[in-house]
Amino acid sequence: MSTLLRLARTGVGRRRVQTLVIALASMMAVTASVLGGSLLVASNAPFDHAFARGHGAHLTVQYDAAKATADQLAATTRVTGVTAAAGPFRTATVDPAPGAGLDLPAGMKLSPMRLVGRAEAGGPVDQVSLLAGHWAAGPGQLVASADYSGAQLTVGQQLRVGATELTVVGVARSVSATADGWVTPDQAVTLGGVPGWQLLYRFAQAGAGADLAADRAAVTAAAPAGAAVGSRGWLDVKAGNTKSTGLFLPFLTAFGLLGLGMSVLIVGNVVAGAVGSGTRRIGILKAIGLTPAQVVGAYLVQALVPAAAGTLVGAVLGNVGAGAVLSGAEQVYGTSSLSVAPWVDAAVVAGTLLLVAGTAFAAALRAGRLRTVEALAVGRTPKAGRGRAATRIAVRLPLPRPVTLGLARPFARPARSLAMVSAVLLGTVAVTFAFGLGSSLQRIQQAKQSTADVTVIGALPPGAAGPPGSGPGNSSGNVAGNATRSGDTAAMLAAIQAQPGTSAVFGTAHTEVGAVGTTGSVAVTAFLGDASWGGFQLVAGRWFHGAGEAVAPTGFLTATGTRIGDTVTVTDHGQQLRVRISGEAFSTQNDGLALLTDAATLAAAEPDLEADLFYVALKHGTDPDAYTDALNTALAPTGARAETGGGGGASQLLIVLDSLTALLTLMLIAVAGLGVLNAVVLDTRDRVRDLGVAKALGMTPRQTVATVLASVALIGLAGGVAGVPVGVWLQHLVVPAMAHSAGLRLPPAILSVYGPVDLLPLLLGGPLLALLGALLPATWAARTRTAVALRTE
Amino acid sequence: MTEPVIQVSGASKEFDDGQAALREVSLTVAPGEAVAVLGPSGSGKSTLLNLVAGLDRPSRGTVTVAGIRVDTLNEAGAARFRRQKIGMVFQFFNLLDDLTVLDNVVLPAELTGTSRSVARRRAGELLDTLGIAKHARAYPGRLSGGERQRVAVARALMNRPALLLADEPTGALDSASGAEVEGLLNELHQEGQTIVLVTHDLALAEACATRTVRIVDGRIASDTLNSAAMTPSAAPAASKSTAVAR
Known part of the structure; x- marks a missing residue:
């Protein structure tokens, strides 16, 4: 084995924590990047190929034959x-x-x-x-x-x-x-x-x-x-085809970038730390004849070995994750079989290793340039004078001395402290972003349901697609036929209104119409009664007022090229009806090709339209469960049944998004914590002699732990304070981008999820992360035998 | 009969690799004694010092200092023992470079929870006594070796320890600074401070100690009284300068 490799191997062996941290950071970055890259390629490639092969239409325009x-x-x-x-x-x-x-x-x-x-x-x-x-x-x-x-x-x-x-x-x-x-x-x-x-x-x-x-x-x-009555561009068609995978891209990109940032930071910090704390070793190596290039090479290999291992594991995990997501997306493309493109793996692995190598090289260059005589003389003591002003201030604080000793410590190693702040910052960004993303997804899920206390479902024929979940935000992408209720609507309504505890009730009927500019049908939710209290969220505009007005989701407005205030023509059972759009609704029903309107709007075409769902608001103090039980007894003759809540079930897609977010966030937090741990390990090793002196003077193990933990408290606070706004910004960037991928625009309530009560724990998350990362080295410092510490060079 | 400050009975110390550093050592030090532990490098004298300071535990035997069984203490107990009963002076001073002289000296008192004002008053007296008050706000790196060791002594005396342990206190000093420290130790001894001095410098041992214990290969080879060194009883009245140090 060459000298270089032997030196690198001993370096890897001596620094197990740093080696593990580099491997994990690289793994995290590669997993997220492979996932994101694969989905990006897979979501675009089949459509693009099919579009090119079939000479797809860039624009489809529908003209009125009468004009x-x-x-x-x-x-x-x-x-x-x-x-x-x-x-x-x-x-x-x-x-x-x-x-x-x-x-x-x-x-x-x-x-x-x-x-x-x-x-x-x-x-x-x-x-x-x-x-x-x-x-x-x-x-x-x-x-x-x-x-x-x-x-x-x-x-x-x-x-x-x-x-x-x-x-x-x-x-x-x-x-x-x-x-x-x-x-x-x-x-x-x-x-x-x-x-x-x-x-x-x-x-x-x-x-x-x-x-x-x-x-x-x-x-x-x-x-x-006036001849052109509708059009549809190929970008809308493509968005519709790629939305199931495209939805993942913005947030995977965010996590991928956070992971890469963390990798660069940690690799740089680890190698710089190894150089800084190994100055004497470097001096000895040079004194015995190693060239600067050999020294740089040894540190480079020391970083690349764990990075390569982490990269490979990350690629495997990324492929497994992408495979799971893509298997669901295959249905979108029919016969197409989607898999991770090998070149994505190759590009991500090579890119990550290059990034690690570049970062390590920059840090290792310092070792190569270090003058032998200085390296041997300086050892690993921080430059005199650094952080003294901070120490002077800290010792005057009315705090126990072990704490003040620790508080001043970050200023003695500003570069390392900055790296620790960055690690905490990235971790805090990840947590804040994940919290915001999760909350937004939760609110999207809630927006799919009405705010009704009780939902009454009409008796449907066997096999009919039906409620619950037929509310305005229902995400069912396929309206597989229009279900007509078979129960007695009048009897149902009478039973609901007669039930003690009923405060308000409205019904919804579901039908389909054609609309100029769209292919396929537009799902219509027709309301019977005042539904303004139903909690249906609007992105813009206002709820409809009576017949002839409707609110429409973004997908409908995009497909038909209409805006709020415009009037569109819909075809219902051969009759052309003009509907004025009064607002933009947040709804994923029928992929956004939907309309929400008063039943009276369709009366000319469907005079017998009847409700298949009723939404009930209860009087204050009414027990929903008792009410539901009583109502079910009253509804028994009609075959309808009542359920508590506003209807709607958990979306499988949102569950997958939530799970993936949680997984990636945990990985980032773990890596951030390890980044802090690594830096504190380096720092504690550097000052083990100082700690030994303090222990010899009577510092107890608990006081030693307090000193080490105090040394990261300010770092954690700084990272937390800086990370929370960045995380909020990222959520405001990524969530709308995800919604855009799904052809949606979000109401402000879905985006603005951070309240003061939420922000405080997030701000404290930074210090907590730093303290958790420092706990292990603090315990190690406390346990180190004083006599050994005093002998440590 | 006065209780001894140090009572080491049959103490042996073997390291993890099985190498014996001390073998069946027994030693008693009475209050007010100044004992020099002399021996060549690797003889076990620093190991003995570590056992007495509670920095290490004997493999066998007992160590009692100021009435406390040091060998049975856990880490926290040993730390409390050191801060209350022991003052330590090291060959390489072991001052904290990022603290001023004053802050270095008050550190042991602050670790015990003494208020800052009380600690600073005591530290000011010590620095004044030891002739380094003008350096109170300086950082150790700017002082000479002798001055640094004076700071270390001031720090060691901060909590009025029953026992002052000095490990090669002149080993890193030039002869003039070494003489300064030697004089300082002598003055402290005249004040009645019990001192154990680990050194391989025979002249220092004879000048500062009332008794010399020689260790060879982990065993006590000899234990003799020095005639040259002054005993507290024989010493002239304590000088004004060192009196405050007690």
């Missing part, structure tokens, strides 16, 4: 910037009913379908992938979209649209999500429903939202005025 002809619309494809176009295709938005071979549970019905008349699957834009069967070749034939939200249609099943029978002859997928199904162009004209034209465009510049907005403005300006 534009095919020739007029063809002119829009010659606008500057358009590189390819397909259409115009005739469209029909219809309400299908199940036909032969398609059995739905009683009480269920199919969602509206936007059918597009296309002669072939291919073309210059949006080449539809046929997954089963063949393309529609004649009347009565339908190619169903695999992404149709109404039901999973298969070849051979039949649908009825008015008097027309449509047989499913194929199942296909459009990467641009341009339709719920395809028929022949002639069939699209004869089907009835709401007629329209669809045009698909590709542009030279469409990479950013601003590009797309300009493109949209250019093509719609070329069409007759």
